Amino acid sequence: MDSLGALNAFVQTVDAGGFTDAGRRLGISPSAVSKAVARLEDRLGTRLFHRSTRSVTLTAEGLMFLERCRRILSEFEAAQTELARTQAAPQGRLRISLPSMGMLFMPKVAEFKRLYPQIQVELDFSDQLVDVIEDGFDAVIRTGEQADSRLMSRTLGFYRRAIVGSPAYFRQAGLPLKPEDLAGHPCLVYRFRTSGKLDKWPLRRDGELLEIDLPISMVINTLEPQILLAEEGLGIACVPDLTVRRQLQAGTLVSVLGDYLKTATRIQVMWPSSRHLSPKLRAFVDFMAASELIPPLEDP
Template sequence: MDSLGSLNAFVQAAEARSFTVAGRQLGVSSSAIGKAVARLEERLGVRLFHRSTRTITLTSEGALFLERCRRIFCEIEAAELELAQSQGAPRGRLRVSLPLAGMLMMPTLSAFMRAYPEVELDLDFTDRLVDVIDEGFDGVVRAGEVSDSRLMSRVLGTFRLLLVGSPDYLARRGVPRRPDDLKAHACLHHRYATNGKLERWPLRRGRKDVDLPTGAVANTIEPLIYMAEQGLGIACLPDFAIRRQLAEGTLATVLDDHVDHEGTFRMLWPSSRHLSPKLRVFVDFLAQNLFPA
């Protein structure tokens, strides 16, 4: 058991790149983590980390050992999962990364928490491209294609981008009939938090891009929804984020025949890990409730 404790201290330190963070995660001091790793290095006869006053990095031997340790803990987790499945309800901590737009999924996430109270959600909202394995996530929700062979994936659903404005704004400024008409409107733009570029509005190809004016810019979706509802301009927004507004009539779509877009949300998780009961029910719940047919 002492060996497993040392291995766990090593894995946590390696994934966090910090004895302090590893200690916080395991509820012990950073010095206790350092001593456990030192005992492990002494027993193995190799150096696992390069240490400096500010950072720790894996040696080549440490990187190889980390992969082996991950397999060991995966097998232990698999054994525990088999027992957990026989005991009934999914339980435990589930660490998931979601895009910033995932804040708009909160009604679905809240419904999941009510349905599975023994699953503890640890949610990280960011548009940064996280490393699912190295950063220790159970899974991530992302839009777009998957190119990482280390990951398994499941499609949660599809969404479309729509151009919308409030009925009051469209009554005052007129309903655009052609993309060029947008030049006379206040356009509310989304700026990507990762690269600072404005998101391109998906007007149909085969024609010159329209040089859209800028009424306002925001790097998250929620302010754009609010500004559009307040009659401050036309915004390009994902349909799942404005279902209620469209149903209640506080927003109306424009230029539907000129907009060409379909995106896909996927759940990704490490292929080396078993799909645990808590992750399986989470994926199923999002697929069934986030994008209902």
């Protein structure tokens, strides 16, 4: 702290044009400022000012040292501000982008809102690969591996895909025992809104991705109706396992071909890299990462 005080005395002397005015700004005597700068010069082993009875002017070494001092003091001030912010109640608008499975997060979002009532939460549901910074989001929750050096991230969990259908449907149509058996089943297939592409079911045998020609019965671009239609017995769907855990436990859906769907996909919260993380964003990231939102993966 003594060193920071000496740096501040040096910078204030430059800005004020002399020890007298610098002392007035700092609330100390001119001689105290002069002595602080002299001790700094002794420590550095170089002269920072040319002194005369009327004025002080920077030496070449002092000019070089000045800008670095300004950066050091600016960083210290920013650190103090950041710490002060952590003591304040998080508040303000928080824009979050979630994937199509975002309804899964709603109980935790509701819990977060009750915990931080002064934060105005704005949610946007989309599978589009949004530009977090350009589109003005504070954070996004996305699946898969995302490569963007401008973003920080924390993992929330992992999921696998599950092929599901209703018990009544399988009693009538029979259980598919291998991927090739899907050719005899009507498939409820998800279409990505942004690209217009149909979702490929990631079936693998011995680590190799299988190309299965699915008989498409219905195409849906929202996850919840896809699950509902499967419960209604209109065909089978391939969805994230964590979105149908309740239905699987209740017995309204049955999972098949799990041995061919063992690939795990990451779910993470991402936000712009920033030297100063705002209290509202820090609260959201810490809350979501600490929540047992996504149960550990179970062997299919």
